[in-house]
Amino acid sequence: MKYSDFADKFNPDCGILQLMNDLSYAVNQDKDICMLGGGNPAAIPEMEACFRSELKQLMDQGNEFEEMIGNYDAPQGNHRFIRALAGLLQDTFDWPVTEKNIAVTNGSQASFGIVFNLLSGRYGSGLSKHIRLPLAPEYIGYADVGLGENELFQSSQPIIRMDEDDGLFFKYRVDFENLEIGETCAAICLSRPTNPTGNVVTDTELAKLSMLARQRDIPLIVDGAYGLPFPGILFVDANPVWEDHVILCLSLSKLGLPGARTGIIVANEDLIALISRSNAIFNLAPGRFGPSLLTRLVQSRELIPVCRSVVQPYYEERVNHAVRMVRERMAGIPVRIHKPEGAMFLWLWFEGIPVSSEILYQRLKQRGVFVIAGHHFFPGLQESWQHKHECIRVSYAGDPLKVEQGLQVIAEEVRRAYDPVPRTVTTAGA
Numbered sequence: 001m002k003y004s005d006f007a008d009k010f011n012p013d014c015g016i017l018q019l020m021n022d023l024s025y026a027v028n029q030d031k032d033i034c035m036l037g038g039g040n041p042a043a044i045p046e047m048e049a050c051f052r053s054e055l056k057q058l059m060d061q062g063n064e065f066e067e068m069i070g071n072y073d074a075p076q077g078n079h080r081f082i083r084a085l086a087g088l089l090q091d092t093f094d095w096p097v098t099e100k101n102i103a104v105t106n107g108s109q110a111s112f113g114i115v116f117n118l119l120s121g122r123y124g125s126g127l128s129k130h131i132r133l134p135l136a137p138e139y140i141g142y143a144d145v146g147l148g149e150n151e152l153f154q155s156s157q158p159i160i161r162m163d164e165d166d167g168l169f170f171k172y173r174v175d176f177e178n179l180e181i182g183e184t185c186a187a188i189c190l191s192r193p194t195n196p197t198g199n200v201v202t203d204t205e206l207a208k209l210s211m212l213a214r215q216r217d218i219p220l221i222v223d224g225a226y227g228l229p230f231p232g233i234l235f236v237d238a239n240p241v242w243e244d245h246v247i248l249c250l251s252l253s254k255l256g257l258p259g260a261r262t263g264i265i266v267a268n269e270d271l272i273a274l275i276s277r278s279n280a281i282f283n284l285a286p287g288r289f290g291p292s293l294l295t296r297l298v299q300s301r302e303l304i305p306v307c308r309s310v311v312q313p314y315y316e317e318r319v320n321h322a323v324r325m326v327r328e329r330m331a332g333i334p335v336r337i338h339k340p341e342g343a344m345f346l347w348l349w350f351e352g353i354p355v356s357s358e359i360l361y362q363r364l365k366q367r368g369v370f371v372i373a374g375h376h377f378f379p380g381l382q383e384s385w386q387h388k389h390e391c392i393r394v395s396y397a398g399d400p401l402k403v404e405q406g407l408q409v410i411a412e413e414v415r416r417a418y419d420p421v422p423r424t425v426t427t428a429g430a
Contacts, residue, residue, distance in 0.1 A: 034406035035398060037370040039195070040258060041344065042318065042397040046310045047256040054293050068292040075280035076272065077104025081291035084298040089266070092229065092304065095242050097266060103275040104286040105263035108225045108251040113145040114278050115221060115247060115265065119186040121148035129186035130154050130380070131221075134174050134209060137347070137377035137391070139195045139223065153380025154185075160387075162336075168327065169339040170349065172197060174205050181216050187247075188213050191223035193234060193342025196377050196393035198319075200227075200236050200341040207241075214245050219267075225251040226343040232307040233315045234342040244268050252290045254344075255311065262290030315344055315397075322346055322396035325404050329411040333418070344397040347374075348410075349390055355417045356389040363413050369406045 059065045076082065082102045089095045105111045122128045128148070136155040146152030156179055158172035172194075181188065188209055193200045201209075206222075213220040226233045228240035231254045242248050250264040263286075265275055279286055297303040319340045326337060326346065338347035353360070357373040364371055374391030381388070394410070396403050 032368060034369040034402045034409070036394045036396075036403065036406045037372045038395060039253075040395075040397065041254045041256050042314060044256055044310060044314050046314075047306075050297075050306065050310075051256065051293060054296060057296065058292060064292070068288050071288070072285040073104070073288050073291070074276075075285055076276040077102070077279075077286050078288055078291035078295070081295045081298065084295055085264070088298050088301060088303070089229070089242070091301070093240060093242070097242070100269045101266055101272060103265045103267075103272045103279070104291055105265060105275070105279065106283055106286050107261040108223070108249055108253065108263040109141050109145075110261075110283075111249045111263040111265050112142060112223070114275055115249070115271075116142070116145055116152060116187075116189075117147050118271070118274055118278070119219065120146065120152055127184065129184050132156075132179075132181060132185045132188050133190065133380055134179055134188055135172055135190055135194065135199070135201065136379070136381045137172075137194070137196055137374065137388075138189075138379065139191050140372065140376045142189075143376070143379035151380060154180075154382075155378060155380035156180075157381060157383055157385060163339060168323075168335075168337055170336050171339045172199050174201065174209070176208060179212075181212050181218075185216065185218060187219045187221050189221035189223065191225065192227050192238070195223075195226065195343055196345050196372065196374075197338040197347040198340040198343045198345055199338060200234055200238050203239050203241075210241065210243065210246065214243075217245075219245050219247050219271075221247045221249065223249050225249065226254050230303055230307045231255045231311050232304070233312060233344060235312075235316050235319065236341045242266055247271065252294060255294075255307070257290055257293070260290030260293065261287055262294075318344070318396050318400070318403075319346075321400055322394075322403055322407070325407045329404075329407045330414070333411060333414055335414070344395055346394045346396060348392050348394060349387070350392075350414055350417075351390060353390050353414065353417050357392050358389070360392060360413060360417065363416075364410060367409050367413070369409045371406075371410070 082099050082104065085102055086097050086099050089097050105114065116131055120129050120131050130151060131153050133153050133155040135158050142153065156175055159175045161171050161173055163169035163171065190201060210220050222241065228238065233254060248266040252260055252262040323337065323340065326335065334351050336349045336351065340346060357375055361371055361373040372393040374393065375388045378388050
């Protein structure tokens with residue numbers, strides 16, 4: 001069978017496909033696997049009980065359940081959910097949003113696919129525009145969603161700052177002096193907290209980026225899938241931001257609902273109208289399950305307090321445990337951790353490691369430990385930078401014992417890479 005050039009967009013070697021295939025493989029295996037690579041959120045018992053309670057209430061309310069499974073929503077999304085969310089954002093943050101500023105999509109990956117392609121690519125003037133990532137590394141899922149002929153992204157190499165108080169940690173900073181926002185830039189985009197590093201761009205840095213976007217009359221896209229106002233997986237102080245030129249992308253996945261595939265976009269009315277049309281053309285309508293399940297929590301204003309009292313503390317305990325394990329298991333190894341300020345990953349940097357992160361990934365996979373090789377997280381970065389091949393992303397959202405086992409195997413393989421003397425190795429579950 002012959003295919004069009006469009007088929008070439010579905011590269012079998014793309015990072016996000018590798019991640020999801022690994023995740024599916026690990027979930028469906030009976031043998032002992034340490035899945036430290038995937039983006040599945042933690043199974044938090046309190047949140048699972050909350051969702052079960054909400055579903056029960058939904059099923060007990062007349063024909064609400066039948067409507068949820070039996071009717072399409074509008075292309076913009078579930079009207080009751082959108083109305084409730086607009087009210088929550090107005091009341092909590094004093095944002096001037098209405099129902100016309102919010103659309104629902106089938107997951108945040110779908111949100112990025114729509115937004116990036118609406119803004120980038122060829123314009124009527126013949127000019128081809130790109131999305132500027134002011135800070136790489138960035139989310140692996142961005143890399144392959146562009147449908148245009150040219151490179152979707154241009155990325156900037158960050159400034160690396162070592163933590164003076166704790167030599168284990170470092171932090172990426174936006175290099176504003178070398179940040180170019182030219183006429184071919186269609187939008188500025190960043191995730192906050194950043195996937196894969198857990199970096200939370202400061203309020204000051206975000207304000208600078210917002211000002212640059214406004215000066216250039218382009219949008220600032222803020223990917224808040226792990227951040228504010230929900231699920232709020234942050235371990236440092238930060239404030240959510242929205243203005244008319246800001247496109248805020250949210251998700252229900254990291255609350256514990258990845259299977260619901262619910263993305264949320266908060267933006268100006270014109271963009272929301274375009275997103276609604278896109279939903280109608282490509283999907284007919286977004287799914288109803290996630291919005292229907294969460295509407296009461298949003299209406300009652302319980303959602304954000306639940307995130308603060310349950311979700312955030314849960315992940316903070318997990319990240320502290322994971323960092324302790326790195327200190328113990330990797331003592332004597334030249335390892336650094338990006339300061340974990342949010343999300344659910346450790347970004348490990350093995351400076352000067354003699355093998356690439358891809359080779360390390362393959363060795364770990366053979367031993368039943370799944371991570372993500374670092375080079376996948378630098379879309380649009382043209383410079384040759386060895387640092388890209390010295391990092392891996394490790395999730396700490398799973399079973400703490402599995403995290404410990406996985407980190408032990410990582411430590412063994414990294415030691416072997418630095419000092420390749422033959423030795424006996426064990427699998428993750430041994």
